[in-house]
Amino acid sequence: xxxxxPAIHVFLRSVSQGVxxxxxxxHDEREACFPxxxxxxLFVEQCLNGLxxxxxxFLLAAGxxxxxxxxxxxxxxxxxxxxxxxxxxxxxxxxxxxxxxxAVLALAATLVVGMALEVVALxxxxxxxxxxxxxxxxxxxxxxxELVRMIWGPAGLSLSLPMWLILPVExxxxxxxxxxxxxxxxxxxxxxxxxxxxxxxxxxxMLIRAGASNREMTGALGVxxxxxxxxxxxxxxxxxxxxxxMQAPILTVQIGMGENILILxxxxxxxxxxxxxxxxxxxxVLVGLIDTIGRxxxxxxxxxxxxxxxxxxxxxxxxxxxxxLLMAVVLVLRPEGLFPVSSK
Amino acid sequence: xxDALLEIDSLTKRFGGVVASDAISLAVPRGELxxxxxxxxxxxxxxxxxxxxxxxxxxxRIRFEGxxxxxxxxxxxSRLGLARSFxxxxxxxxxTALDNVxxxxxxxxxxxxxxxxxxxxxxRLREPxxxxxxxxxxxxxxxxxxxxxxxxxxxxxxxxxxxxTGPRLLLLDEPMxxxxxxxxxRMVATLRALxxxxxxxxxxxDMEAVFALADRITVLVYGRIIASGPPEAIRADAQVRQxxxxxxxxxG
Amino acid sequence: MTAPLTPRNVVVAVxxxxxxxxxxYATASGHVFLLTLFTRVxxxxxxxxxxxxxxGYGGMVSFGHAVYLGIGGYAVGILAFEGATSGFVQWxxxxxxxxxxxxxVGALSLRTRGVYFIMITLAFAQLVYYFGVGLDxxxxxxxxxxxxxxxxxxxxxxxxxxxxxxLCLALLxxxxxxxxxxxxxRFGLVIRGARSNDRRMRAIGxxxxxxxxTGFVIAGAICGLAGALLANHTGFISPATMHWTRxxxxxxxxxLGGMGxxxxxxxxAVLLLTLEEALPVLIRVxxxxxxxxxxxxxxxxxxxxxxxxxxxxxxxxxxxxxGLLAGERRG
Numbered sequence: 001x002x003x004x005x006p007a008i009h010v011f012l013r014s015v016s017q018g019v020x021x022x023x024x025x026x027h028d029e030r031e032a033c034f035p036x037x038x039x040x041x042l043f044v045e046q047c048l049n050g051l052x053x054x055x056x057x058f059l060l061a062a063g064x065x066x067x068x069x070x071x072x073x074x075x076x077x078x079x080x081x082x083x084x085x086x087x088x089x090x091x092x093x094x095x096x097x098x099x100x101x102x103a104v105l106a107l108a109a110t111l112v113v114g115m116a117l118e119v120v121a122l123x124x125x126x127x128x129x130x131x132x133x134x135x136x137x138x139x140x141x142x143x144x145x146e147l148v149r150m151i152w153g154p155a156g157l158s159l160s161l162p163m164w165l166i167l168p169v170e171x172x173x174x175x176x177x178x179x180x181x182x183x184x185x186x187x188x189x190x191x192x193x194x195x196x197x198x199x200x201x202x203x204x205x206m207l208i209r210a211g212a213s214n215r216e217m218t219g220a221l222g223v224x225x226x227x228x229x230x231x232x233x234x235x236x237x238x239x240x241x242x243x244x245x246m247q248a249p250i251l252t253v254q255i256g257m258g259e260n261i262l263i264l265x266x267x268x269x270x271x272x273x274x275x276x277x278x279x280x281x282x283x284x285v286l287v288g289l290i291d292t293i294g295r296x297x298x299x300x301x302x303x304x305x306x307x308x309x310x311x312x313x314x315x316x317x318x319x320x321x322x323x324x325l326l327m328a329v330v331l332v333l334r335p336e337g338l339f340p341v342s343s344k
Numbered sequence: 345x346x347d348a349l350l351e352i353d354s355l356t357k358r359f360g361g362v363v364a365s366d367a368i369s370l371a372v373p374r375g376e377l378x379x380x381x382x383x384x385x386x387x388x389x390x391x392x393x394x395x396x397x398x399x400x401x402x403x404x405r406i407r408f409e410g411x412x413x414x415x416x417x418x419x420x421x422s423r424l425g426l427a428r429s430f431x432x433x434x435x436x437x438x439x440t441a442l443d444n445v446x447x448x449x450x451x452x453x454x455x456x457x458x459x460x461x462x463x464x465x466x467x468r469l470r471e472p473x474x475x476x477x478x479x480x481x482x483x484x485x486x487x488x489x490x491x492x493x494x495x496x497x498x499x500x501x502x503x504x505x506x507x508x509t510g511p512r513l514l515l516l517d518e519p520m521x522x523x524x525x526x527x528x529x530r531m532v533a534t535l536r537a538l539x540x541x542x543x544x545x546x547x548x549x550d551m552e553a554v555f556a557l558a559d560r561i562t563v564l565v566y567g568r569i570i571a572s573g574p575p576e577a578i579r580a581d582a583q584v585r586q587x588x589x590x591x592x593x594x595x596g
Numbered sequence: 597m598t599a600p601l602t603p604r605n606v607v608v609a610v611x612x613x614x615x616x617x618x619x620x621y622a623t624a625s626g627h628v629f630l631l632t633l634f635t636r637v638x639x640x641x642x643x644x645x646x647x648x649x650x651x652g653y654g655g656m657v658s659f660g661h662a663v664y665l666g667i668g669g670y671a672v673g674i675l676a677f678e679g680a681t682s683g684f685v686q687w688x689x690x691x692x693x694x695x696x697x698x699x700x701v702g703a704l705s706l707r708t709r710g711v712y713f714i715m716i717t718l719a720f721a722q723l724v725y726y727f728g729v730g731l732d733x734x735x736x737x738x739x740x741x742x743x744x745x746x747x748x749x750x751x752x753x754x755x756x757x758x759x760x761x762x763l764c765l766a767l768l769x770x771x772x773x774x775x776x777x778x779x780x781x782r783f784g785l786v787i788r789g790a791r792s793n794d795r796r797m798r799a800i801g802x803x804x805x806x807x808x809x810t811g812f813v814i815a816g817a818i819c820g821l822a823g824a825l826l827a828n829h830t831g832f833i834s835p836a837t838m839h840w841t842r843x844x845x846x847x848x849x850x851x852l853g854g855m856g857x858x859x860x861x862x863x864x865a866v867l868l869l870t871l872e873e874a875l876p877v878l879i880r881v882x883x884x885x886x887x888x889x890x891x892x893x894x895x896x897x898x899x900x901x902x903x904x905x906x907x908x909x910x911x912x913x914x915x916x917x918x919g920l921l922a923g924e925r926r927g
Binding site for chain 3: 436
């Protein structure tokens with residue numbers, strides 16, 4: 001019973017503050033004169049948050065790197081698919097009164113939208129300059145933002161979780177972690193495993209890899225390249241939508257939510273190596289951990305030298321800067337990424 | 345023994361498991377037209393890449409006019425007098441033929457940190473450019489956009505650009521690629537006119553042209569030189585016939 | 597250079613004429629908001645002109661160009677905050693800091709190609725954006741108010757809307773003219789050649805890196821100046837000015853207006869910014885009699901056309917509006 005109050009405290013902080021502003025150690029805990037186990041638990045908790053954020057980034061990055069690696073398409077509108085996933089989930093969950101049903105429908109809807117987008121618009125960009133991709137898909141970002149505004153209004157939506165996902169689980173003595181975040185971790189890991197099996201062990205995956213290294217040849221072998229590309233793009237869209245809908249209960253669902261995280265996804269695939277899912281996985285988890293732990297502990301570290309207000313302003317800026325700095329360093333020293341796919 | 349203009353010493357390059365250049369050693373004296381032939385995949389393109397500075401060899405040395413140029417970037421080699429043409433036409437498509445050649449002249453006419461005066465008005469650049477175009481027979485096409493030139497004309501333009509840099513050594517990578525017999529004939533005439541004045545290393549598949557132009561021929565197979573000498577010797581060499589010329593005759 | 601009476605030249609001439617007489621019309625009719633709007637148009641056109649130099653002519657897709665708007669703006673804002681309100685100090689600082697930052701970013705980025713170059717310029721832009729967010733003393737996320745415009749010891753009074761507008765317009769014309777001279781000079785041909793075929797440029801003997809870097813620095817400096825102007829105009833500077841989507845807007849202006857043309861960036865800036873203001877009004881006025889209420893809602897969502905329109909331009913009319921007017925069909 002005594003553990004319930006701090007447990008609820010921890011849980012409320014984690015769920016309500018979400019990704020952008022992770023749990024900060026509160027005043028009362030500091031004044032309780034940190035017994036080390038408390039600090040350790042907090043650190044573990046933040047590591048889990050970082051892992052969770054990183055895995056979500058991985059889902060987003062995996063789709064991006066697949067499309068980039070296989071179709072050589074730079075898709076800035078990937079973030080829009082992420083946004084659509086969230087919006088669809090909120091809408092369908094409200095309609096069906098079930099989070100899970102809403103999630104499944106949202107996933108299907110995003111898949112359909114993704115494939116339609118590829119067929120109608122994006123396939124004309126294949127083979128063109130990367131600049132054309134960037135410009136064209138940037139236009140699509142504008143389009144989707146306006147479309148969402150038109151259909152759902154400017155205010156944004158919210159998505160609430162069913163009771164069984166809100167209850168925390170005691171992972172370690174004294175460490176209560178929201179079930180939902182665990183669900184995210186488990187789901188994302190399952191998807192990662194699925195992708196690995198798909199790409200490495202199935203015929204489809206072999207076709208994907210073949211298509212990546214030699215488009216004409218694969219076409220000449222009688223494989224319907226157009227269909228293959230549409231399916232790959234659909235897969236990428238579904239992954240983005242999944243990331244979006246899983247984030248939805250933790251973050252607000254709003255217009256433009258794709259733009260901020262899209263950049264991070266690009267950072268991840270650059271660091272990991274374009275076209276490499278393994279690279280995306282490792283880089284995403286790395287970035288997630290750096291960002292979350294940085295935001296969690298840097299303010300306190302800085303409070304040793306700066307005023308409290310300055311520290312809370314400077315800290316998130318520094319942890320964001322670190323990630324971009326890391327990408328810049330990788331680009332300068334090892335532009336093909338940490339885990340490059342063998343060059344074409 | 346006359347000092348060779350170009351000396352290649354044990355040049356080696358590996359791409360993964362493939363040996364593209366296998367300890368290639370070759371000396372090209374001044375004024376010679378030296379042809380390099382070999383079947384596809386023999387490593388000719390790699391060799392040109394190493395000579396022009398786009399590919400760094402794993403081992404070996406390249407000496408040009410006595411100086412070691414093995415690791416120099418391509419623009420520096422150009423400044424030293426080593427010009428190349430490309431197998432797959434590589435020009436400035438949105439500029440005119442004259443603009444293209446004038447740029448080549450500009451690269452060797454002082455620095456280009458000039459921001460004000462229109463470069464197209466500089467006689468110092470345009471005159472030599474026109475002259476180079478005339479040499480390859482493109483004088484009348486000077487103001488045509490490269491994208492609108494015929495394939496053969498573009499190949500001629502490649503030569504003109506290389507010439508405009510005032511080189512001492514010309515590296516020609518299959519200048520006759522994709523040309524019909526009439527165009528090839530014109531190209532051979534152009535190259536013959538350059539013989540003696542310049543040293544030329546010619547990579548070609550067109551055997552007629554090779555035997556018509558070359559002073560000496562080197563045969564490259566799987567990155568290795570299997571024969572090197574005057575045309576008659578090469579024609580008679582059994583190994584060469586088997587490895588290369590035989591294939592050519594069969595494929596007619 | 598003789599100017600034949602082509603559709604494009606006519607449009608440009610009319611546009612310049614309208615821009616010149618605008619303040620007179622605005623003050624006479626009392627529609628001061630027009631002056632405010634078009635001052636913004638002119639300033640962002642300067643930024644677009646600078647981007648056009650490296651993007652349109654140089655083929656360097658910098659997705660972090662809005663950073664220089666921020667650097668110029670913060671130079672003015674921070675110096676004003678600390679008491680240095682003289683434009684003779686602020687504006688050179690804006691130019692120099694922008695140029696230095698461009699030098700560093702360019703030196704590191706220009707070794708890369710294609711999408712890597714795009715990403716690294718984006719990374720640097722985000723770095724500066726987050727740095728601005730962390731600038732606690734200077735407003736951080738909320739931004740910094742600039743209470744007094746840059747002082748020029750009585751030479752020109754920037755607080756006078758009309759004077760400020762004409763100053764900006766003069767600088768725009770100067771920027772366009774300067775760009776025109778640069779791109780036809782030896783230097784310009786080098787960066788244009790490098791855009792067309794960098795490998796070829798190096799093969800004929802050009803050390804292209806140093807030329808492209810110089811172009812990058814020039815463009816950064818000019819955009820820094822635009823940033824100083826913008827800060828003066830809005831009386832405010834915040835990190836939002838430097839967000840990567842702002843860089844995207846600049847790219848849209850350049851591409852829509854016509855990459856690699858003298859007046860394309862101006863056309864693009866005018867189009868993008870006036871559409872934002874004018875189109876809703878226009879739609880409402882034109883469509884209301886026919887569609888009634890629906891027209892009002894249509895007007896609000898005009899932007900939904902912009903995205904696909906832009907995609908169409910990229911696919912079929914790469915030369916932008918300028919290209920279309922000049923009669924080319926590039927795609």
